[in-house]
Amino acid sequence: MKLKKEYDLICVGGGIMSATLALITKLLDSKVDILILERLDKVAQESSAAWNNAGTGHSALCELNYCPEENGKVSIKKAIDICTQFEISKQFWSYLVDKKLLENPDEFIASVKHHSWVLGKENADYLEKRFKSFQEHFMFDSIEFTREIDTMKDWFPLIMNDRNESEIMAASRIDRGTEVNYGSLTEKLFHILETEFNTPVHCNMEVLDIDPDTDIAWTVEAKNLKTKEKCQIDAEHVFIGAGGGSLLLLQKVEIDEKEGYGGFPVSGEWLVCKNEEIIKQYNAKVYSKAGIGDPPMSTPHLDTRYIDGKKQLMFGPFAGFSPKFLKEGSNFDLFKSIQFDNIPSMFGAFWHNLPLTKYLIEQVLMSKEDRMDSLRKFVKKAKDEDWEVVKAGQRVQIIKKDEFEGGKLQFGTEVISSKDGSITCLLGASPGASTATSIMLEVIEKAFPELINSKKGKEKLKEMIPFYNAEITKKLFYKELKKSKVSLKL
Template identity: 55%
Template sequence: MEQPDVILIGAGIMSATLGVFLKELQPDCIIEIYERLDQPALESSDAWNNAGTGHSAYCELNYTPLVDGKIDTKKAVHIAEQFQLSRQFWSYLIDNNKLPSPDNFIHSVPHLSFVWGDENVAFLQKRYEALVKNPLFSTMQFSTDVDQLKAWMPLVMQDRNEDKKFAATYMPLGTDVNFGALTRNLFAYLETLDGITIHYNHEVKKIKQKKDNTWQLKVKDIVTGEKTKRKTKTVFIGAGGGSLLLLEKADIKEGEGYGGFPVSGQWLKCTNETIIAQHKVKVYGKATVGSPPMSVPHLDTRIINGKKELLFGPFAGFSTKFLKNGSYLDLIKSLEFDNIIPMLSAGWHNLPLTKYLVEQVMQSDEERIEALKEYFPNAKLDDWQLLEAGQRVQIIKKDKELGGILEFGTEVITTSDGSLACLLGASPGASTAVAIMLEIVPKCFAKEMQSETWITKMKQIIPSFGYSLNDNPALCQAVIKKTSKTLNLEK
């Protein structure tokens, strides 16, 4: 069997995106992909395990913290721009008949942020005034008018005390993305190309860099038990919660000190079609104090496998698994000499989070419905069922002052020679997969990215490549208009 140029570990949205990028930039690139499950996108990329907001920072209030009385918009603007990169990538593939109809994976669903109480309303208005000046958020609307709020989200405003103060922002550019369907479409395209081999039911057991700087992987066929060795110049670890354990096996200097804190999730899924039909938006609120960002409450219209769904949550929980289909020993296996102090320190400094998770685990069905009633006052237990959501592993890393800190986000770790890259973390994750690959490709293929061929092709795939949409309003509007048309989002 011919030695591959690149090995991708994990068959989720990250590996799918990188694989397509590399084959577009260099069609003769030989790639092998290894996935421990029997299909792609069964973990974090799956629609039921993923928020599906196309995390574009339109409605997620945790991306715009209040700092010294002012709204810090940097993270929201950065994420919004990253999502526009994803839209350009998908549009390019559709225009070139490399993806099927966009209706298979993306739909127009407005994003709303909803709050109540004087302090929260004042915060939301400040947020709106800070963001609407930016070309990425120029279509955002703000209102405290009850009639307008009822028009935007009738289910949420049913039987509200109109003497109370409510406010919402409305973002018509919002979308719902089924990243599971998108991932499967990307893998279906990859399978049509020469030089692509995808191995399902295969688990990478060892990763070691040889003296010639190539990487040797020991891979086990889970079905037959057969073990093989594969050698390659470049490795990408995009295995969701399983990435940390694989990074530790690679034993690279850049990965020292990293740990992981697993957080599980659950959804309330509506089973009443009449209620589902009344809600046509995504409504996000403010997270409970001490809760992780992935637990920001939202009443969420979804389109999953062609069917409209309504979800509320997610409710957080704790499991020592790093993957939904992982092992309860994952957390213990991740403990190493260089990450024990950061993990203990991060745990000590995040006791409120631990308390919050314990409370979430202990919640009854009635308590979950009470939480739902803050966003749907007329909710009844009989109309909802509890579903398991995905498993996330939040990053723990060394810190000079605190010993270790817990971070909510994504982080790319690469070796100094660019021969191995690993993606750790969670939200915003899937929606910024293209931006992440635009970071990885120049690091892992530095020489190739200097060539005119790669640069020209990259500009074809991403028309805004090399420019900031935030600083170029005309280009920003042109990109949004073009991708909205291609992705059937002109509503």
């Protein structure tokens, strides 16, 4: 399809964020004219790709970093927020399935029980406190907890094989956990846009600059990487959802809100099992605790995955360092991102995160045998020949201005927006894809408040996403949980 001169919305990036934003916007008003530009030759090749993320339906069922312990009490506030956001995503996907827009949900989502598992008395006591806090809230009241070896053998026998029964350990489990192939889901969402809403993705298109325009809000300059031709396209609204590449584009935009933001790139690797017999033995996601002083991204987990119709088993993640902001990026990305306005932020974040730098250096220097030693904390007799190292995606953690420290490294995602909402940008990483629907609703609130606030828009959103702007009661939660379970065949 030939590019036009002017659009209502241009989405930069062909990942799950742009797909979700474009599709919700089209469902609210099919007349909104949307263009999607992707630098690579296919969609979902960076952060959304299955091998580039954990695939966990992040709902705080097993991720212990969402439940910090302070003064002897475990807070589950963030866990409630994350769980709510993932359920919102499931509601949107369920709606698409029920409307026969999204086909074969089993190709992108599967039921896999979520477990937390820890070693040592202190960690076991923490896990029990978390269990008791979870029991008191309806979102997590189906949680099970055990310190019994035999029960854990039943839950995840591969981990318990050959283990010394004198070890102090504990585990929890919630049955409704999911495994998600976000790459497959993203491709399906773009297929809906193309076939139902005449909104194709233009691939091999690199956005070079975004400038304010006198007649319409923004002019996007792009280059066709195949023909080398450049073009200028006008848009009333622009969304920058280019994963790690978003920061570099945001820095070219003339808005005050961008000042002080920087980025810290982190690469990743998995150990992937090659032995089909071992893969068959295991059907779980088991998350443990990050080491003392280690960042949240270091939380080790052994996961059942379903990628392109095949069952996989992965352990990790192992962090690394690369100056690239994208897996298919440039080694100069980090240096290009350092500007006068973010130097204090970058320096402050570096100075106050020296343990993270030390951790990354240690991770970079790890050999395969070092990685296997980490795996053997989970699988005692793991053999080198049964596992291979696979490179995962590239993430850019947010660095933002801080009044006291100069700059602070932030784990999570953040939407940066101009005052008028005509340009929005998503920075950050985990839990990312799991919470895409909630994040993109935030973007629509800023960019298209008229779609959200109209009577028609409110009714449509209530139909698509019952949790949106609703008081979530136990009755509503279980009603929608049951509905999404049926729709998504979980």
